[in-house]
Amino acid sequence: MFEVISLTSQVCAVVLIVALASRFHTGLLTFSPKWIQFLRTDDSEKPQSDRSIVLIVLGMCLSMGTILTLNQFVGIHIFAVTLVLLLAFSWHKLTWPSWPVLASFALAATISVLFVAFAFHLHGIWMREGVNHDLILYTRGGEWALEHGTLAQNSIVERAYQTGSGYGHCLFWIGDACPLNRSGTHTFVGLMSLLRDRVIPVSTFLLTLPLALLTTASLWMNVPQSQRDRLGVRFAVISLFGILLSVSAPILGALWNGNVATACGALVLANAVLVFVSPAARNYKAETTIILGCLTGLAAHFYSESMWFVGLITAVHVGLCSLDGRSLSTGKRFLKLSVMAVGSWVLVGNAAILMALASLLTVSNEVGRDLPWQNYFLEVENWRWLSIPFSGHLYSWNDKYPSIVGAIGTVLICLLTLASPNRFRMWISLSVVALAVIVIERTDYEYGVHKIVQMFGPIVLAVGLAAIIQQIPSKRKSSTKVGTAFAALSVAVVGIQIHSDLNFAHRSREAANAFAAKTIRMGDIDKFELIGPNETVVLNDLSIPPSDRFSKTNWIDLLVAREGAHVSMGNVENDPYRGAYVQFNMIDRMQGEDRADWVIQGAETAGQTPIIVYENLQPYEAGSLRLYNLRNAHLPAVFQSTGWWEREPGHVWTSGAFTLDVLGETGYTGAPAGQVPVIDLELGFYSPPPDGRVSVLRNGELLETLPASVSQIRLPVIGGYQVFEIRPSWEVQSPADLGHSGDTRKLFAAISRITSRFASPNQSMQTQ
Incomplete structure (x- = not known):
């Protein structure tokens, strides 16, 4: 019964987010004539992507931002009822995504749940934990979010947990005075137990479900307009890629280690990259700028440190979109896009942004500094860093992944980008990963290794999958026109990714057995x-x-x-x-x-x-x-x-x-x-x-x-x-x-x- 209610809660949470996104989608379409002139950026080239999917992604960002913002001040059980009633009254007016998009959402969510349950061996388990102990923090936070605002005043949190003063009251990362904000993660943990008053800890592993849907939608943005006639191929490819990215080794590694906020931040960052490298980024500059601003705000809620990286991508996007060779026109466009980016960032991030700003000193000076931490990438051959998108980070079980296979996968992705019309943006994204790795190597920051793997590994996968999607041929093109080399590289990358996900699932099951003594079962x-x-x-x-x-x-x-x-x-x-x-x-x-x-x-x-x-x-x-x-x-x-x-x-x-x-x-x-x-x-x-x-x-x-x-x-x-x-x-x-x-x-x-x-x-x- 526990598991049935939990799964029902997760279905309800996903439906709520998609329905609310559809409501925003309807509003964006309805008011489109009124603000389209403001959004117009004098683009003369023919659009190479579908604007409706762009608005779906924007609607999902606004949907999540609304829920996260409301939960900062009131409990989920309070505002969820109100949202359900509002959506019920306007159900017939909602503009839902097309059936292929909805079907890909359903397939990605279902397979992701089954894969996580298999990888972590969750049947009959109430709590499963590995080396780290952060899962208790998010379980407590999720239960708090169900009944209270996540940014409650210090005094309220202290009374609830009898913690007195000092850092004790922040040990659950709850309240408005915590040094590192994870309020959005608490909200999503609570959403996974929407129909309960208590969180089942293992359901925390599924909190990324809404972000898996967002990832799938962002992948749809990478489908060129020329591929609209290949519905079956698009559906199959997008569904598969959405699953592969959502349950990739870096994401599962973060979940297994209890770093569920990191998993959320990594998926938000991966979504930002998918939007940044998509054809829509050039065709719909204003809309994608707003989306990237919203994603920057979402990152502030989930994992405040990731906000700066998403913000960097947003800033680069604004800069690239502003260039047209004429200084006056460039300046006007830059100003307009900057206002859009900052406005959407503040709208979605709001109070979480202030906490992210306040946490800068904590992040740079306190988190894991000089702390010995097990890793598999420092003080070994540097080429092993190339394997991180596929190997993930699973402590003592990392040596059971063939690093050379992952390294080959990364090299193949770099080769795939050469054929993409958006290769420059893809190279910028890959450069961010390279820069992060160089910083960790130069500083010998042991604690930061697993964070780099978890946060930046998915970027490489996102770039590779986007490059493949953008080159799927249309019926109007003969298959012989598709470069044999590109097709072979694509198959190899997807094969390596499937192998790596299954390999991680096998390794994590071994880890689950090794930590069986920590497990608490339902009974x-x-x-x-x-x-x-x-x-x-x-x-x-x-x-x-x-x-x-x-x-x-x-x-x-x-x-x-x-x-x-x-x-x-x-x-x-x-x-x-x-x-x-x-x-x-x-x-x-x-x-x-x-x-x-x-x-x-x-x-x-x-x-x-x-x-x-x-x-x-x-x-x-x-x-x-x-x-x-x-x-x-x-x-x-x-x-x-x-x-x-x-x-x-x-x-x-x-x-x-x-x-x-x-x-x-x-x-x-x-x-x-x-x-x-x-x-x-x-x-x-x-x-x-x-x-x-x-x-x-x-x-x-x-x-x-x-x-x-x-x-x-x-x-x-x-x-x-x-x-x-x-x-x-x-x-x-x-x-x-x-x-x-x-x-x-x-x-x-x-x-x-x-x-x-x-x-x-x-x-x-x-x-x-």
């Missing part, structure tokens, strides 16, 4: 719905494997917050990897609680036995997580705070003095007769001296000193929050220090079991 989240409003959930994150901890912490916080509850953790001394993005909400929060209603911890992996046990209490299993309901059991909750190494089969070592944060229920008097809440430790110590002693402290107060020969320690629990510390009297050493092995870790205690239970009072707190 797993049902257990979180047992948590009630205002309940306290203690997360013992150290029980989760380190490779999954950061990811799972983020999603646990989201799932708990959805039920109106909150997550608490003990003091981990601001360890940046514990508490993940939301540590400012949960770290050291246990001390303010008076009871724990639930405990969440990781499940045991193969060969492991449970370390922390709640006596006579069976957990709810949610995939790799275990949920313990303490509401009726009233057992103390245990949190491993400081001094712990990672769990090993059968035990967990500590690095020296270690602490346990415990939350007992304040005021509880229902324990079994004659019993009190306790925490029992089963443990041993590593190479203690003969006179070694172990001190047991609670809240800094010494409870007892024990000989290092003890194998069990009992900790008496009082009401509320308390911190137990076990401290050695000797200097802890590593096996390497003692010559026992090469292990350099300082080892104190090996703990095999921590049991929360009720037991008879034991004054000695030990069993020797």
Whole structure:
């Protein structure tokens, strides 16, 4: 049912955008006589492209711009109903695109969804995540966009997420004070869950669907007027190319890495290139200038950094369109086109432009600067850069793509441009990619490598596909007139692109299996719905494997917050990897609680036995997580705070003095007769001296000193929050220090079991 509703939401979102675009299309046609004189640029040559498809592309840009702008101030659920009613009343007046265009839209959208679902192995999956953890940001942002404006005031965001002041409130990139604007991406994530009040994270991978339709429409703009009689060929070619570009390796690589805003920005940039190199760019200078201005505004919404590159293409277009050899005429035309470009940019981008301007310093000085980042292109043969349009960027799986094949594909695209009448514009577009690569190489900017691949790789593909479309022969031309070399190059490029997309799908499925432990399935989240409003959930994150901890912490916080509850953790001394993005909400929060209603911890992996046990209490299993309901059991909750190494089969070592944060229920008097809440430790110590002693402290107060020969320690629990510390009297050493092995870790205690239970009072707190 989850998947059915999600797919229905995506269909509704796409229909809404296309219908609204058709409404704008109708308006543009209706008022065309009134403003056509203003748009006229004294072009004397016969148009070589279809103006109706130009207006369709413009209508789609305005449609998306309208939705993004409205969502800056009100939630999607509020304005979507209004838009649907307005469109319903004017349905019979809409001027829809021609059936080949609509059919290509439907085919591109359907195949794109199926391909993404196959590539990321999404069946039955609620959340899938790879190396990066940005998916949580966009899931949160999408849910926010459904009910709120994406540029809400700081105070509203802070109250909603209890973040206080500082950068914490921007960790979800929500609100009007975030250093990097991604509001449009949040809007499209929300649109993919239009019929829901909660976002399914994997549906975020499909947020580019509306942009896939725009890409298909932009490809139609590259069809010359001479090809109007080859309807079947045009439909087949445009549909195929729209799919190939929308699910190309750079785009899928951005989605897989959680950089969904980058994927949106890359597709907007690719659309700008498709418009820039199209025959319409010369035939309808004013209309295409407005389209490019709109695309610049859209880029500001989705991925503010990409706005500058789209704006550069727009500026070059204005400059080229203004040249006619007469200085006075050139100046007038330049002024007119500049006004159109800036006006459409401001109209569509509006407030997002201001945020993009404000983010300049952040982008240039803070994002990933001096950050080591895995890449496959720096410090290797420079020719590998030629493969980026086809290989994408998939971290450890990049070496499974034959780079030489991708490099050949790029060279073939460059050769294809030689036959295009718009070759100069195509060379300008390819030069932008080359310049970006040179900058990354010269600066050795490791973090920027995957951004270059994701953002600029699709430009090369867009140029190549546009070059092929523009040379499809018409019936009036004999097929023998088509250069054999061009036909062979075209087939080779398309074949390489199909191979590369399928190769990436295969690699991404391997990656999905490698990160299966991070995955949360549809059935797993049902257990979180047992948590009630205002309940306290203690997360013992150290029980989760380190490779999954950061990811799972983020999603646990989201799932708990959805039920109106909150997550608490003990003091981990601001360890940046514990508490993940939301540590400012949960770290050291246990001390303010008076009871724990639930405990969440990781499940045991193969060969492991449970370390922390709640006596006579069976957990709810949610995939790799275990949920313990303490509401009726009233057992103390245990949190491993400081001094712990990672769990090993059968035990967990500590690095020296270690602490346990415990939350007992304040005021509880229902324990079994004659019993009190306790925490029992089963443990041993590593190479203690003969006179070694172990001190047991609670809240800094010494409870007892024990000989290092003890194998069990009992900790008496009082009401509320308390911190137990076990401290050695000797200097802890590593096996390497003692010559026992090469292990350099300082080892104190090996703990095999921590049991929360009720037991008879034991004054000695030990069993020797």
